[in-house]
Amino acid sequence: MAGTNTREVLPGAGELSGGPLIVTEDAHLLDDLLRLCAAAGAMPEVHHGPPAARGSWERAPVVLVGDDAAARCRGTVRRRGVMLVGRDRGDPDIWRRAVEIGAEYVLRLPDAESWLVDQIANAAEGVGRPALTVGVMGGRGGSGASTLACALAVTAAGSGRRTMLIDGDPLGGGIDILLGAEETEGMRWPDFAHSKGRVGGGALEESLPALHGLRVLSWGRDDEVSVPPQAMQAVLAAARRLGGVVVVDLPRKVDDSVAEALTQMDAGLLVVPGELRAVAAAKRVASTVGTMLPDLRVVARGPYAVGLDEHWVAQALGLPLVGDLPVEPGLRAAQSGGEPPGSDPRGPLARFCTAFWDLADTSGGADGAAAAFGTGTP
Numbered sequence: 001m002a003g004t005n006t007r008e009v010l011p012g013a014g015e016l017s018g019g020p021l022i023v024t025e026d027a028h029l030l031d032d033l034l035r036l037c038a039a040a041g042a043m044p045e046v047h048h049g050p051p052a053a054r055g056s057w058e059r060a061p062v063v064l065v066g067d068d069a070a071a072r073c074r075g076t077v078r079r080r081g082v083m084l085v086g087r088d089r090g091d092p093d094i095w096r097r098a099v100e101i102g103a104e105y106v107l108r109l110p111d112a113e114s115w116l117v118d119q120i121a122n123a124a125e126g127v128g129r130p131a132l133t134v135g136v137m138g139g140r141g142g143s144g145a146s147t148l149a150c151a152l153a154v155t156a157a158g159s160g161r162r163t164m165l166i167d168g169d170p171l172g173g174g175i176d177i178l179l180g181a182e183e184t185e186g187m188r189w190p191d192f193a194h195s196k197g198r199v200g201g202g203a204l205e206e207s208l209p210a211l212h213g214l215r216v217l218s219w220g221r222d223d224e225v226s227v228p229p230q231a232m233q234a235v236l237a238a239a240r241r242l243g244g245v246v247v248v249d250l251p252r253k254v255d256d257s258v259a260e261a262l263t264q265m266d267a268g269l270l271v272v273p274g275e276l277r278a279v280a281a282a283k284r285v286a287s288t289v290g291t292m293l294p295d296l297r298v299v300a301r302g303p304y305a306v307g308l309d310e311h312w313v314a315q316a317l318g319l320p321l322v323g324d325l326p327v328e329p330g331l332r333a334a335q336s337g338g339e340p341p342g343s344d345p346r347g348p349l350a351r352f353c354t355a356f357w358d359l360a361d362t363s364g365g366a367d368g369a370a371a372a373f374g375t376g377t378p
Helices: 028-040 094-101 111-125 145-158 173-177 201-207 229-241 256-263 277-289 312-315 331-336 348-362 367-375
Strands: 021-023 045-046 064-065 081-084 105-107 131-137 165-169 216-218 243-250 267-273 296-301 321-323
Touching: 021 028, 028 064, 028 081, 028 111, 081 111, 094 105, 094 165, 105 296, 111 201, 111 216, 111 229, 131 145, 131 229, 131 277, 145 165, 145 173, 145 267, 145 348, 165 173, 165 229, 173 216, 201 229, 229 243, 229 256, 267 277, 267 312, 277 296, 277 312, 296 312, 312 321, 321 348
Parallel strands: 021 045, 021 064, 064 081, 081 105, 131 243, 131 267, 165 216, 165 243, 267 296, 296 321
Antiparallel strands: none
């Protein structure tokens, strides 16, 4: 491809897909840059010199100029995001050529490969507000945390928010079942378990099963797969860069991967049934989780034992109260019919979740969401 004398535009480049602009005639350098773009999930546009099309140089999110093409790029419009890329570490004139084309960075491969992949991915995905990321976990087993996580994701997607639901509990049975997505085509955690470097947000989103207006990352149906902390970090970071909303269903047991996930949460919701034993179990969960996630809040769930209510539960745990998780009649029957929790916009569960998201939007993120129920620190 690099051996021709005409300009080359890879498929999709004319659609302004957000990929970088590559300027080089060095076939080996081009192969390396294409490989790094693929790792970043970006589709580049390739030229041998400054593009003839008006505005292509200016509109590209990042411009990668091979050292062989620096002379041909003199006189181009000065802009940010231009990088001069070469291999010769002993060439002192590379800095002069960088100044002549207005390059912000001088990169030498292979040393700068990891850093360059990050920059390409950032540029291709844009720089915007990261996703509001909420973790949901149970104070004890069977508390309904997965149901709430699913309902939060469904209502967020139903309101037009870009939404991703991530199942962080390998022993939870698969949150995709609650969505009715267990047979939907797409990648699962086993496909990402060995991810160590950066995961492209767009590539992640496109690879996951899509249902009810959201994307879901769940577990396979085979043997249990361990997700290392590096893979958890890479996947969650990619999801957050997309913006919108990310909901993570988390287990009560905190291992290294769960600890990594907690560091990326904006807020955590601890679902606690209104029973003394459940509150005692939730205290142990909260004491561990709270050291890694400062914004941890309670969602109490009835029916309550005699003398208990949602305020008592929150006060006993010493955590802010989001509210009382409402009971939704017919929820199991609806799920059997393919309707996930939160899919009925008039149902009490959907109204609870909608109020949470609305206040999160208007009150500046997750910190304002608890105000939806007129609550605060007990």
